[in-house]
Amino acid sequence: MQLVRGLHNLRPQHRGCVATIGNFDGVHRGHQAILARLRERAAELALPSCVVIFEPQPREFFGPETAPARLTRLRDKLALLAAEGVDRVLCLSFNPHLRELSAAEFVRAVLVEGLDVRHLEVGDDFRFGCDRVGDFAFLQQAGEREGFSVEAAATVELDGLRVSSTRVRKALAAGDFALAEHLLGRPFQIAGRVLHGQKLGRQLDAPTANVQLKRKRVPLSGVYLVSTVVDGQPWPGVANIGVRPSVAGDGSAHLEVHLLDFAGDLYGRRLTVAFHHKLREEQRFASLEALKAAIAADIAAARAHWQGQPHTLLAGPTD
Ligand SMILES: Cc1cc2nc3c(=O)[nH]c(=O)nc-3n(C[C@H](O)[C@H](O)[C@H](O)COP(=O)(O)O)c2cc1C
Ligand SMILES: Nc1ncnc2c1ncn2[C@@H]1O[C@H](COP(=O)(O)OP(=O)(O)OP(=O)(O)O)[C@@H](O)[C@H]1O
Structure with a gap:
């Protein structure tokens, strides 16, 4: 899959494609349905498929402090889009210039002059352009004028809800991980590099892999049953x-993973951590002794949970 950053990096060979537009945060089952249609149309028309995304996502541009926490950082999103068979991603920086484009200007600059889109696939509620005035009817009219077809994919629902x-x-x-897994079509996962921590974990009888989050906010907080894959082998654990x-910190979010009965060195490796069940909320303990006892109880709960389940049967992460 090819990544093109910004309209100015589009070249003549990028013109002529089938496309879709959106945030695609999480690449959930609704997104997967759109991407499946995109693949089909691309094959029928013998054209590459292109997904247009924004970075930052529009809500992050309008309210960096109030925008919801991301399910996927750009890197994870790109990996998931590649796994869905997307040929090309056009990542546009959502900046003051882009936000001021009217729906008609967006169609002209991005879809017509930039990509020469021949077919556009969108969700039935999709809206875009300054003040979100561009909707499906608008796109259809624009398509008739400019010579591309537009299709609205039916809404994907689970239990009657979108x-x-x-x-x-x-x-x-x-903490409803079964629902999250149904909506995503895979367990919720966070990937990152293992960094050196404060080395307190050893004193707590629970050495932990400190997974770099590279983001200010995360969509979950607490203590969880997790699994990861180390050297191709699924490995169960517990994470905070x-x-x-x-412990004294800088107030930023951390992901600390204790793998059950693991003795190797993980520093510098990239771990993908899948979340399966919430054990409890994160707490402030008055002493390290109290924290140590709580972590021991978490580890015992994780052991009881995974006991009897062969590691190979774990619903492990995808990499
Ligand atoms: C299973 C588990 C549960 C934890 N629960 C808490 C908690 O409730 N409150 C808290 O302040 N820290 C909690 N921690 C985080 C520890 O404070 C952290 O792992 C420890 O400081 C080690 O950090 P280090 O890797 O930087 O040395 C938990 C860690 C684990 C592995
Ligand atoms: N459940 C769904 N069924 C069909 N299409 C969907 C579904 N969810 C999103 N889409 C479509 O996928 C494309 C990208 O969607 P986008 O990520 O912007 O929205 P979203 O998943 O609904 O997110 P949010 O909850 O943040 O609004 C859009 O065309 C959108 O209409």
Whole structure:
């Protein structure tokens, strides 16, 4: 899959494609349905498929402090789009210039002059352009004028409700991992490099891999049953994600993973951590002894949960 950053990096060979536009945060089952249609249309028309995304996402541009926490950082999103068979991603920086484009200007600059789109696939509720005035009817009219077809994919629902990134975030916040997994079509995962921590974990009888989050906010907080894959082998564990109120920190979110009965060195490696069940909220403990006892109880709960389940049967992460 090819990544093109910004309209100015489009070249003549990028013209002529089937496309879709959106945030695609989480690449959930609604997104997957659109991407499946995109693949089909691309094959029928013998053209490459292109997904147009924005960075930052529009809500992050309008309210960096109030925008919801991301399900996927750009890197994860790109990996998931590649796995869905997308040929090309056009990543536009959402900046003051882009936000001021009217729907008609967006169609002209991005879809017609930039990409020469021959077919556009969108969700039935899709809206875009300054003040979100561009909708499906608008796109169809523009398509008739400019010579591209537009198709609205039917809404994908689960239990009578639309699948959306917002709903995945709510499921995670409520600790409903079965629902999050249904909505995403895979367990919720966070990937990152293992960094050196404060080395306190050893004193707590729970050495932890400190997974770099590279983001200010995360869509979940607490203590969880997790799994990861080390050297191709699924590995169960328990993890804390949060600000670690019991130890002096900088207030930023951390992901600390303790793998059950693991003795190797993980520093510098990239781990993908899948979340399966919430054990408890993160707490502020008055002493390291109290924290140590709580972590021992978490580890015992994880052991009881995974006992009897062969590691190979774990619903592990995808890499
Ligand atoms: C299973 C588990 C549960 C944890 N629960 C909490 C908690 O409730 N409150 C807290 O402040 N820190 C909690 N922690 C985080 C520890 O404070 C952290 O792992 C420890 O400070 C080690 O950090 P280090 O890797 O930087 O040395 C938990 C860690 C694990 C592995
Ligand atoms: N459940 C769904 N069924 C069909 N299409 C969907 C569904 N969810 C999103 N889409 C479509 O996928 C494209 C990208 O959607 P986008 O990520 O912008 O919205 P979303 O998933 O609904 O997120 P949010 O909850 O943040 O609004 C759009 O065309 C959108 O209409």
